[in-house]
Amino acid sequence: MVNKLNKAFYNTVLSQTFSPCGNYIVVGDIYGVLSVFHLSKIVQPQTSLSPEELAPKNRVTVKEDFQINSLITAQNHIIVGGVGEIYAYLWKNLRNTKSAHPVWTIEIPDQKDAFDKPDVNCLLFVEESGHLYAGCGNNKIYVFNIETRRILKTLVKHTDYVHCITNNGDDLLSGGEDGVVNIWDIRSFKVTHKIEPFKDDKVSRANLGKWIGAVSANDDYVLCGGGPRLSMWHYRFLTNSTVFPIDDNGIHVAEIFNDKIFAGGRSKYFYQMSFVGDIISEIPTSAVTTYSAIHQEEPFLVLSIAGSSPKIDICSNFMYRNQQLSLY
Incomplete structure (x- = not known):
């Protein structure tokens, strides 16, 4: 019982994703559990909600004490990035079945033993090409064909952990522990440009x-x-x-959304700003450090903020917190 209570109190959420229909949200924690929340009832409540209604609708354990580092929705699947492996679950199974099993898995290659298995820190699915990108703790980005699960390419220009990836048209952008933002042309899988912010005196923070x-x-x-x-x-x-x-004392979330900037990290606030740096909103966060923030506009407007806490902050207008979900 003590162990279970400690897990509840000290839990951390590193990743989140919405269901294809937008009515559900799944969060992945550091103990290998996927928690499914019924968002439509939470965002549009008819009455005040009980603690039970703010708790998960379903929970599925991927693996005991298996850190879930990244989550994305691709087609009808939820893709789970953990340690050394990627799992895919059918959304319809995850919503309703506590014993849901993955429909396929990918093992990250080139690892000699279990101690060397790298974290799958970030995932990206490009629907047009059917390519799944995985940024890993072994400094590599793997490109998979999502239908065959075969590796198409291994991108190796980072010299330390890959923390984040995103795409913009034919460009793939990746950031890592080495302090480099690489800009890749995904047609040739070559780096065309790079940015090294730590070399700029205006943004460098040597202490961090x-x-x-x-x-x-x-x-x-x-x-x-x-x-x-x-x-x-x-x-x-x-x-x-x-x-x-x-x-802040380190940024883990940053996104350009329409004409706004979303950002969070080791800070007591999650920020919304203009392109010139004016602060539009400061949302107090339950977590000391924000590791994940996702949002959608349909079927209803919602921003979900999670991190080093078993609490997840829900904002239905991107300006302030309306609800607080709990993993337990």
Whole structure:
């Protein structure tokens, strides 16, 4: 009982994803459990909600004490990145079956023994090509065909852990512990440009390190942060455009969304800002460190913020917290 209570109190959520229909959200914790919440009842309650209604609708254990580092939805599947392996579950099974089993798995290659298995820190699915990208703790990014699960390419330009990946058209952007943001052409799988924020005096924070924890992009800008301050760079010229004036001790979430910037990390707030750095909203967070923030506009507007806490903050207008979910 003590062990179970400790797990409940000290749990951490590293990843989240919405169901294809948008009515459910799944969070993955550091103990190998996928927790499924029925969002539509939470975001649009008819009355005040009980603690039971703010708890998971279903729980599925991938593996005991197996850290779930990354989650994405691809087609009708939820893809789970853990330690040394990637699992796929059917969404319909995950919603309703406590004993749901993966429909396929991928083992990350080139590992000699269990102690060397790398974390699958980030996942990306590109629907047009059917490619699944996995950024790992062995400094590599693997490109898989999602239908055959075979490796198409291994990208090896990082010299330390890969923490984050995103895509923008024919470009793939990756950030790592080495402090580098690599910009790849996914047609040739070659690095065409790179940004090294830790070398810029305006954003460098030597006391926090050079690691990049989050990266995002649109056609005009690249947004990135980690040890270096959250900053935006001109996509074409790779010069610094904006340094964001937020109080943090490391960035783990950063996203360009329409004409706004979302950001979070080791901070008591999750931020929404303008491109020039004006703070639009500061949302107090349950977690000391935010590791994941996802949002959707349909079938209803919702932002979900999670991290080093068993509590998940739900914001139905992106401006303040409306509900607080609990893993237990």
